[in-house]
Amino acid sequence: MPIFMSLFAASISLVMLFCPLSTTAKSPEITQPTTVISDLKYFHLEHKDVVAVAVETCLPAADIPDPSSYRLEPQYRVKTQTNSIAITISGQQALPELSNKNLYTKVTPSSRLSQIALADKENELALTAAYNDRLTQPQITTVKRKRMINPDNTITFRTYVVVSFADMGKIPAKTIVLDAGHGGTALGATSNFLLEKDLNLDLALLCRDLFVNHGYDVYMTRTDDSNPSLLDRADAANILNADILLSIHNNSMPEDMPDAAKKLYRGTTALYNSAAPKPAKELAILIADEVAGSLHIHQYPLQDRPGLVLLNSSWVPVVIVETAMMPHPQDAKMLSQRIYRNEAAQAIFQATEKYFAISSLTVGGNQP
Ligand SMILES: [Zn+2]
Numbered sequence: 001m002p003i004f005m006s007l008f009a010a011s012i013s014l015v016m017l018f019c020p021l022s023t024t025a026k027s028p029e030i031t032q033p034t035t036v037i038s039d040l041k042y043f044h045l046e047h048k049d050v051v052a053v054a055v056e057t058c059l060p061a062a063d064i065p066d067p068s069s070y071r072l073e074p075q076y077r078v079k080t081q082t083n084s085i086a087i088t089i090s091g092q093q094a095l096p097e098l099s100n101k102n103l104y105t106k107v108t109p110s111s112r113l114s115q116i117a118l119a120d121k122e123n124e125l126a127l128t129a130a131y132n133d134r135l136t137q138p139q140i141t142t143v144k145r146k147r148m149i150n151p152d153n154t155i156t157f158r159t160y161v162v163v164s165f166a167d168m169g170k171i172p173a174k175t176i177v178l179d180a181g182h183g184g185t186a187l188g189a190t191s192n193f194l195l196e197k198d199l200n201l202d203l204a205l206l207c208r209d210l211f212v213n214h215g216y217d218v219y220m221t222r223t224d225d226s227n228p229s230l231l232d233r234a235d236a237a238n239i240l241n242a243d244i245l246l247s248i249h250n251n252s253m254p255e256d257m258p259d260a261a262k263k264l265y266r267g268t269t270a271l272y273n274s275a276a277p278k279p280a281k282e283l284a285i286l287i288a289d290e291v292a293g294s295l296h297i298h299q300y301p302l303q304d305r306p307g308l309v310l311l312n313s314s315w316v317p318v319v320i321v322e323t324a325m326m327p328h329p330q331d332a333k334m335l336s337q338r339i340y341r342n343e344a345a346q347a348i349f350q351a352t353e354k355y356f357a358i359s360s361l362t363v364g365g366n367q368p
Pocket of ligand 1: 250
């Protein structure tokens, strides 16, 4: 969703400005910290529309004895009428895009959701959504983002107020968030005249088509040459309460390795986080097996990487797929041909279908 990336970039700088304004009492139970409404995200999927408003606060690390268990609880009130819902959220507004607007024009009108209006009030944002009550009923949840530790020893906490409009009366389609790694100026690996960011995007688009054609609800973190932040990529999966998040990459060897040595290694692997709220080692095994078998390439041992941001900020099962090894001439030749990229996408799709078939995963409750 590139249209929101500029909003996010703006929110970072504005939040930094807002940090010193936070009320940093020694007794946080008495004084409420300053909260800021810093971002708005909108997701349009085949079977649901989802709107998420970000509320943030920024506190000195010293005031939060246990940051991992701290959760910012947004203050909001809800009014429902026939075919419309109004949610008024407390917080200063950090983004001009969120204030003084009668209509939020970035919403894609759907049969479920016809419009969203925003109204700016003093220290409040009122969001009104018009929907078709024969097709959907709104559900409101809150979704936490992983805390951000700032260079000035403050911590930014963000929680989204999420309003979801899903199709009623059907078995919910499984939701897949597909993430094409890197993008924009972040090229990823570069080898054999190939750019990893481009290969990742094409593979992700091929995967998208397969999942969509089989009835899945699919959201892509990017569909062009943009570079969403890692937290924004994870947010998409968390806000949508996705069944899985798949991040598509291609592998390389360390920069300081001699070129001749780099060319010795080829094959596929997958990364997961065993310490995640919903670890996805089984999915990683299935994907690496299927990709290696389908492309007839070597498989490297899976990597348990709890330190990677995408893997430790997603509350849903997440796997990073390292499809093949870009410096190796044969892997590179294969990756450069769409027929093989299609094979790899098919393998990722088949592995995911197997995962759902053997897994007892149910939708809901993905937050820690
Ligand atoms: Zn990569």
